[in-house]
Amino acid sequence: MFLPLLFTISLLFSSSAHASLLDFCVADPSLPDGPSGYSCKNPAQVTVDDFVYHALSIPTNTSNLLKFGVTAAFAPQFPGVNGLGISIARADLGVGGVVPLHTHPGASELIYLAEGTIVGGFISGSANTVYYKTLHKGDVMVFPQGVMHFQFNTGETPATVIASFGSANPGVQVTAFALFGNNLPSSFVEKITFLDEAEVRKLKGVFGGTG
Amino acid sequence: MFLPLLFTISLLFSSSAHASLLDFCVADPSLPDGPSGYSCKNPAQVTVDDFVYHALSIPTNTSNLLKFGVTAAFAPQFPGVNGLGISIARADLGVGGVVPLHTHPGASELIYLAEGTIVGGFISGSANTVYYKTLHKGDVMVFPQGVMHFQFNTGETPATVIASFGSANPGVQVTAFALFGNNLPSSFVEKITFLDEAEVRKLKGVFGGTG
Amino acid sequence: MFLPLLFTISLLFSSSAHASLLDFCVADPSLPDGPSGYSCKNPAQVTVDDFVYHALSIPTNTSNLLKFGVTAAFAPQFPGVNGLGISIARADLGVGGVVPLHTHPGASELIYLAEGTIVGGFISGSANTVYYKTLHKGDVMVFPQGVMHFQFNTGETPATVIASFGSANPGVQVTAFALFGNNLPSSFVEKITFLDEAEVRKLKGVFGGTG
Amino acid sequence: MFLPLLFTISLLFSSSAHASLLDFCVADPSLPDGPSGYSCKNPAQVTVDDFVYHALSIPTNTSNLLKFGVTAAFAPQFPGVNGLGISIARADLGVGGVVPLHTHPGASELIYLAEGTIVGGFISGSANTVYYKTLHKGDVMVFPQGVMHFQFNTGETPATVIASFGSANPGVQVTAFALFGNNLPSSFVEKITFLDEAEVRKLKGVFGGTG
Amino acid sequence: MFLPLLFTISLLFSSSAHASLLDFCVADPSLPDGPSGYSCKNPAQVTVDDFVYHALSIPTNTSNLLKFGVTAAFAPQFPGVNGLGISIARADLGVGGVVPLHTHPGASELIYLAEGTIVGGFISGSANTVYYKTLHKGDVMVFPQGVMHFQFNTGETPATVIASFGSANPGVQVTAFALFGNNLPSSFVEKITFLDEAEVRKLKGVFGGTG
Amino acid sequence: MFLPLLFTISLLFSSSAHASLLDFCVADPSLPDGPSGYSCKNPAQVTVDDFVYHALSIPTNTSNLLKFGVTAAFAPQFPGVNGLGISIARADLGVGGVVPLHTHPGASELIYLAEGTIVGGFISGSANTVYYKTLHKGDVMVFPQGVMHFQFNTGETPATVIASFGSANPGVQVTAFALFGNNLPSSFVEKITFLDEAEVRKLKGVFGGTG
Structure with a gap:
């Protein structure tokens, strides 16, 4: 029968927790993340709900x-x-x-x-x-x-x-928030964008920026 | 005024046809393609319609x-x-x-x-x-x-x-078409998939395969 | 002599455990894995046997x-x-x-x-x-x-x-095992592969699939 | 002597023009470019000056x-x-x-x-x-x-x-030039940046933008 | 029957010469090469012999x-x-x-x-x-x-x-050939490898180097 | 006001420690490293000094x-x-x-x-x-x-x-140190580089190699 073969295959390619790398690497935010993404969740605990949103x-x-x-x-x-x-x-x-x-x-x-x-x-x-x-x-x-x-x-x-x-x-950088929604000093904003002081102050007010 | 600066910038980063690499590389199927995709269309001939489908x-x-x-x-x-x-x-x-x-x-x-x-x-x-x-x-x-x-x-x-x-x-490989829709000999299909001969012949017929 | 130079070089490029990234990253399956592979074994504990199979x-x-x-x-x-x-x-x-x-x-x-x-x-x-x-x-x-x-x-x-x-x-996906060796319901298999019910049931039996 | 060996090696790894891929791929802007960069200059015509700026x-x-x-x-x-x-x-x-x-x-x-x-x-x-x-x-x-x-x-x-x-x-996108130095309509700029009309018009004038 | 479907599929994913990118890109050395490899041979002319060596x-x-x-x-x-x-x-x-x-x-x-x-x-x-x-x-x-x-x-x-x-x-760089088999001046070789002059001259002779 | 919008945006893209992936991944050498680099430092503890050297x-x-x-x-x-x-x-x-x-x-x-x-x-x-x-x-x-x-x-x-x-x-491999500054046996060095025994022994002495 196939059983000996199946046994061989399953030993080689089995997915006991953290014993092998799989087709996927569901994020486990409780573990460290690195430049290529989050660490992988234990595959034994992965369910279809990890792949559906x-x-x-x-x-x-x-x-x-x-x-x-x-x-x-x-x-x-x-x-x-x-x-x-x-x-x-x-x-x-x-x-x-x-x-x-x-x-x-x-x-x-x-x-x-x-x-x-x-x-x-x-x-x-x-x-x-x-x-x-x-x-x-x-x-x-x-x-x-x-x-x-x-x-x-x-x-x-x-x-x-x-x-x-x-x-x-993908990250995101909203231009107006980047310019006006943080503590980048107004004098810097004016210098690097050519906007005038009144405009910068007004929009700092709108977007909650300081400085 | 800014003109000297603008002139400098435009020289450095200008996009005369094929003189610089851009943010994009719209496919030109009339040129050779390679492992990373098609050659780039002359950017002077790129229009917004290249980016809309x-x-x-x-x-x-x-x-x-x-x-x-x-x-x-x-x-x-x-x-x-x-x-x-x-x-x-x-x-x-x-x-x-x-x-x-x-x-x-x-x-x-x-x-x-x-x-x-x-x-x-x-x-x-x-x-x-x-x-x-x-x-x-x-x-x-x-x-x-x-x-x-x-x-x-x-x-x-x-x-x-x-x-x-x-x-x-991304490419695509439809399992049934791969098995039954080409000239892969029926005896091969049976051997590598464990399907029986009658089933293979029937589906070869449905999907237009030969052999 | 070269000693001052050697000292400089060795400080810069030394491989004390986890103090520097090396040419290699031998897998340590006891640490988290991520999308690019396993975490690296402490290089001080790496031996030639890690590179031979x-x-x-x-x-x-x-x-x-x-x-x-x-x-x-x-x-x-x-x-x-x-x-x-x-x-x-x-x-x-x-x-x-x-x-x-x-x-x-x-x-x-x-x-x-x-x-x-x-x-x-x-x-x-x-x-x-x-x-x-x-x-x-x-x-x-x-x-x-x-x-x-x-x-x-x-x-x-x-x-x-x-x-x-x-x-x-590299991973591996054996077509017959994927179709017949798990709990993918038979009715699904028939629908998405065009195989007939008798064939699916027979091969489910051979490969130990259920459903 | 080494001559037979050298002959073997040189046949295998020789760099006759376009017969082999090399360590480098000096740009030839007269050929098509693609997503990974320019086509390679004929290596027989590459000189050290291609690597010095x-x-x-x-x-x-x-x-x-x-x-x-x-x-x-x-x-x-x-x-x-x-x-x-x-x-x-x-x-x-x-x-x-x-x-x-x-x-x-x-x-x-x-x-x-x-x-x-x-x-x-x-x-x-x-x-x-x-x-x-x-x-x-x-x-x-x-x-x-x-x-x-x-x-x-x-x-x-x-x-x-x-x-x-x-x-x-690497490409470059200068924020002020992107906003004010092209034909992006002023009404668009105002809508997507929250800048007021007077400011946009003033800076369109400075940077040579139209619309 | 399946014919309408097959027709649709074949239109979408067909491989007329240079009309689509395939799973492979067999090298055509008569076309330009780039950083990611050679241009692709017309798929209509690809045969199994391109994949066998x-x-x-x-x-x-x-x-x-x-x-x-x-x-x-x-x-x-x-x-x-x-x-x-x-x-x-x-x-x-x-x-x-x-x-x-x-x-x-x-x-x-x-x-x-x-x-x-x-x-x-x-x-x-x-x-x-x-x-x-x-x-x-x-x-x-x-x-x-x-x-x-x-x-x-x-x-x-x-x-x-x-x-x-x-x-x-993958490229290859044989250390001895790199040091002794080209026109890198002997005085350079001595300076950057710490080998003595007699040794460099002897091996330049063996490997056919000049300078 | 913008507050509802800002609240939405900040929820989606917020950077609470290890809750999201950022534009950067400052190395934390106290955590495991992997093939793509070190694990990321908690972004809440990142300062400008991490980006300046x-x-x-x-x-x-x-x-x-x-x-x-x-x-x-x-x-x-x-x-x-x-x-x-x-x-x-x-x-x-x-x-x-x-x-x-x-x-x-x-x-x-x-x-x-x-x-x-x-x-x-x-x-x-x-x-x-x-x-x-x-x-x-x-x-x-x-x-x-x-x-x-x-x-x-x-x-x-x-x-x-x-x-x-x-x-x-990037790593670094200094040719002379690789040949003469470790325990690679002298007989190996001679065999794989064609250098003569006296030269190898002399340079082993200079660079502190053994064997």
Whole structure:
């Protein structure tokens, strides 16, 4: 019968806890993390629920000045993607809503417009060229790694964007928050951005920055 | 004024055709391709339309035995993703429709269930363990690189899946097509899969295989 | 003399335990593992035996229905390859023996036929094209990452295959075991592979699957 | 003698033009480029001058409003680094000079302060935390990939910065130029950055932007 | 029937020449090469013979002073491995034969001793520690990327080594040839190696070096 | 106000200790290290001083036979570069000083000559070709990964070299130390390098080797 063979195979490729490396490495945030991601959860304790994420089914709250909400399924939120080089997020834009200018330092991004009509765009770094276009339901647009991009709702109904990323932890740097939402001294901001003092002070106030 | 500076910067980082490497490398299929993807289109001829893809907005035809249709936006179809390590596809499943068992040799996959109710699952290689779950609208599931996975519609309405990948060219290997849809001799198929001769011959007939 | 220089060099590049990163990272399975492999063993405790593996010198037992045996030297078995992106295995095929259809989700493979005469082949995913050939002693064949491949002994003597991989943990997914050797429900298997119920039930029985 | 051996070795590892891959791949901008860089120059025509770059020895012109000049030795300027994953640049800052806020989408950066006294800093994306410090001659600072960073001269003499990068083509995106130096419509800029209309119009004028 | 489905699938994933990226990228040395390898051969012209290599079945000539011969199956010789990150070679050592000290700048190496008895060893860079051991038929040893390693036959019969590499083009730098087999001036060699003039001149003579 | 939005954003992308992956992964040598580097320091304890390194501002001691001193800022010394793929070092060469022949197994190198006049050179592996040139203050030269390279002061004043690397831990293997500064038996050294016994014994004595 096959039993001797099966026994051989199972010995070689068995997955007793931490005895072998598997196809996946579900994040265990209680262990140290490193440059390539989180340490792996004991595979004996991995279940299908580590590979499924429900929160993207829930519309985010857009009752704010930007009329924008976001739910991320990156490795810290969705342990199953750890080490696999991909992740996903949902963004909702109310009528007139805006995804402010931002970058993902560690990943390129693909957006799929699930609902609504938006303008999506990015600014190419080297050439300082802008690429933007009105997108309709079902359209896809790609934003290269690390460059500034944005979206805003130009339709008369809410919009929903599904964004996928080429990293389990793409990071995010929102330009306005980076400039005005921390303790970078106002005099520095003026010097390195050419904005005038009044503008910087006003936006520091809006975004809760100090200095 | 800034002009001298701007002149300096523009000289250094300018994007005259093929004079510099940019943030992106839009595929030019008329040039040679290599292990890392297609050669880059002359950036002077790149437009926003290289970064936008419309075909995912169109439901695919599910009038076939599988009640399944798919539209891919990989590098060959969507030149803007070339070199960026991501791509996307849309799959439609009619009522009772099936995405047959398959692998992507070159990428992990994240599915977002845009409409309907399906079962999604994968078979982990090393441990030979199965992970599957019923997914509802808005749920996300991840399939690790290279392992067999599948989906089928268990709801009473059509389902639409948006699948994103951690490669601009994830590849695909459908198990049944690989076994029965080519000229791999039937005697080989039987020997390496343990299927019996009648079954192999029947499915060779269904999938158009020879030998 | 050189002593001052040697002292300087040794301070800079010394390898006191965990004080510096070395050329190698021998696996320590008692520490957490991550997406890039196992944690590194304290280099002070590394010996040449971490870099040498003897078990491939021993013919494997082929007294089973497949007339096939395998010994792997992947990172879990051979800690010296951890982090180095390579590994190796030995397969023996008795007369008529078969290496069943399988994939390695994480690595390309090169086989060197040390003894005997076999057919080696793979099925290219995208094009669904089959490449196979009779190999004689000393021949080499390459199987691209993630695609289905197989070997079987067509000679009148046992065959021995030395297989090397482009990963310290290539993983393995044997098609028949994935389909019939676990608790994937029979009805799922039929739906996603097009095999008929009788065949699935029979092979579930052979491979010990349930459901 | 060694001649038979030398003949064997030279046949195997010889470098006739395009007959073998070498340790290096000097850029040939007349051939197509791809995601991993430029095509390789015929090795028979490679000379030591492909691996040496002189222009960093020349102080750059800082007679501009920013009192800032830069000379880059990226793959387009310095073909020897093509494919090697590193590059270098020189920046000069007159008294009061500023390297405006910018990112490198494709590389982390290390600066070595060859002359002068500057403040160097970066804004971490995820945590929106600012790290900055006064640097003196000989100090080194690292800026992680893709995050906003800046420098300005706080000393009473000119400063010279040698910046090295973990990519042969790190790219650059200067925040102010991205916002104000192209045809991104003013109304878009306001919406995605929260800057007011007067400020945007003023800086569009300064940086030559339109729209 | 399946025909509509098959038609859809075949359109999406078809492999008309240069219309899609495949699982493999067989080297076409007549096209430009780049940092990631050779350009891909038109897949319509790829045959199984691109994936099979025969020359390792032939013992190499060891009738030289080193009693050493080698046959490499790297990407320039074996186009099927291009882009797959693996390659293989065969080395023969007559009685008393020596594989001289060398490095592979671009790959780690695994040796499988197919015949004979040898000493295999490497010198770890950072720690300047030597790891060596007598190997018998069937033993495996790993040499980390870029470090000096060697083998010599200590048995009473010829030895055959099968060496696999984690790169399609690992490169090779034989220490003695690098020092004495080119036009590096003798005075340089003495200065940077501490060897005395007589020794350098003698070995320049042996290895055909000039200067 | 923005507060609801800010609250949302801060929840998603917040950096509570070990709760999320950041732009950086400052080395914590008290935790396990792995193939991709050290584990990450708790981000709450990271300060700007983790990203700044002062020791390169201090001339190294060149009062030794080689008239050569070096200070490295690799991951073990400079925790901020961990995981970022770059590092840096300073080398000083007195008049007549020499950087002996060596390799970096894990990185390509770029040198910037901050002071003095030197000859810099490398020996290409595959082609066994030497590339060297006299460099003057401000010149840059690149050495491909893993190949032997060297520098020596040919001027009448001390020279200072700033070397940057495409790895946070490039490693180093000094040829003479590897041959003569450890316990590799003299008979082995002779056999694998072709040096004669007297020379090996003499240099073993100089470099403190045994055996």
